[in-house]
Amino acid sequence: MDELAAFNRSRWNALAKARIQYSRPHLDMNEKGAQEYLNKNLGFSHEPMPEIAGKDVFCLASGGGQQTAVFGILGANVTVLDLSDTQLERDREAATHHGYDLTAVHGDMRDLSSFADNNFDIVFHAYSINFVPDAAMVIKQVGRIVRPGGIYRLTFSNPFWTMEETDWTEKGYPLRQPYITGQQLQETDTEWTFEDDHGNPQKVAGPHEFMHTFSAIFNGLIAANFRITGFREWPEGDGNADPGTWEHLLSVLPPFMSVTAVSIK
Structure with a gap:
C-alpha cells in the first residue's frame, strides 16, 4: 500500500466511523426501493435496463452497504472492493441483514489484477475515481474484467467544480484551479462537514482528490x-435560490457526472 492509499484509507475509515451519509447501509431497503434506485442510476442509459437476478456484479470502490444492498436484494452475485475496512464492514452488515451472499475484498481500485478476465456482467463504480490521479489506468482494468456486452457505470466529479457557494462574486462563481487531469485538488478547507445519522454535526478531514478532465x-x-x-x-x-447558496450553485454547475457504457471488445 503506497502513501496515497494509506492516507485515503485512514480518511475514509474516519469518515465512515463518523457515519457520513455514504456509510449508512441500506438496512430498510426492499425490492421495490432497490429497483427504483437502479431505475434512477442506470435508467439514463439508452440501452434496456438489464435483468439483475443471477448477474455477477462488481461494486468497485463502492463500499458502505448501499450499492451492494441494491444488487444483493435484487438477486445478483455481488462482489465489492474498497480501500476502507470500515466501509466493507457496512457492506457485510447489509448482507447479513438482508440475507444475501457477498464477497468483500479489501483493496485498491488501481490494482484489479486479482480478478480474472471477463469476470463480471456489471461494474458499478460509485463516486470514487477522483480519489486516484490516473483514471485511465483504472478504466483500462475495468475493461479487462467486464464481460463482452457487460455494463460499466461510472460516476466522477465535474472537472469544472472547483468552487464553493461562498465564492459568489455578484457576477458568478469563478474557476479556481487549472484544468489539468490528474492534478490534486487544492481545497480551501480540507475538512468535510456533515451531520451523522443522529443529526450531530461532524467535521472530519477528507481524502486526497484529483481532477479528471472530460x-x-x-x-x-x-x-x-x-x-x-x-x-x-x-x-x-x-435557479430561483439566492445567489451564494448551495442550491443556486447546483443550478449553475452540477457537481457529479455519471456515464454508462457497454463493453464492445
Missing part, C-alpha cells in the same frame, strides 16, 4: 473498448 474519462472509456450509452449530470439545483 477527455481523460471519455477517451479512457473508448480506449478500453467501451461504447458510451448514457450520460447524466446531477443533482439539479434551484
Whole structure:
C-alpha cells in the first residue's frame, strides 16, 4: 500500500466511523426501493435496463452497504472492493441483514489484477475515481474484467467544480484551479462537514482528490473498448435560490457526472 492509499484509507475509515451519509447501509431497503434506485442510476442509459437476478456484479470502490444492498436484494452475485475496512464492514452488515451472499475484498481500485478476465456482467463504480490521479489506468482494468456486452457505470466529479457557494462574486462563481487531469485538488478547507445519522454535526478531514478532465474519462472509456450509452449530470439545483447558496450553485454547475457504457471488445 503506497502513501496515497494509506492516507485515503485512514480518511475514509474516519469518515465512515463518523457515519457520513455514504456509510449508512441500506438496512430498510426492499425490492421495490432497490429497483427504483437502479431505475434512477442506470435508467439514463439508452440501452434496456438489464435483468439483475443471477448477474455477477462488481461494486468497485463502492463500499458502505448501499450499492451492494441494491444488487444483493435484487438477486445478483455481488462482489465489492474498497480501500476502507470500515466501509466493507457496512457492506457485510447489509448482507447479513438482508440475507444475501457477498464477497468483500479489501483493496485498491488501481490494482484489479486479482480478478480474472471477463469476470463480471456489471461494474458499478460509485463516486470514487477522483480519489486516484490516473483514471485511465483504472478504466483500462475495468475493461479487462467486464464481460463482452457487460455494463460499466461510472460516476466522477465535474472537472469544472472547483468552487464553493461562498465564492459568489455578484457576477458568478469563478474557476479556481487549472484544468489539468490528474492534478490534486487544492481545497480551501480540507475538512468535510456533515451531520451523522443522529443529526450531530461532524467535521472530519477528507481524502486526497484529483481532477479528471472530460477527455481523460471519455477517451479512457473508448480506449478500453467501451461504447458510451448514457450520460447524466446531477443533482439539479434551484435557479430561483439566492445567489451564494448551495442550491443556486447546483443550478449553475452540477457537481457529479455519471456515464454508462457497454463493453464492445
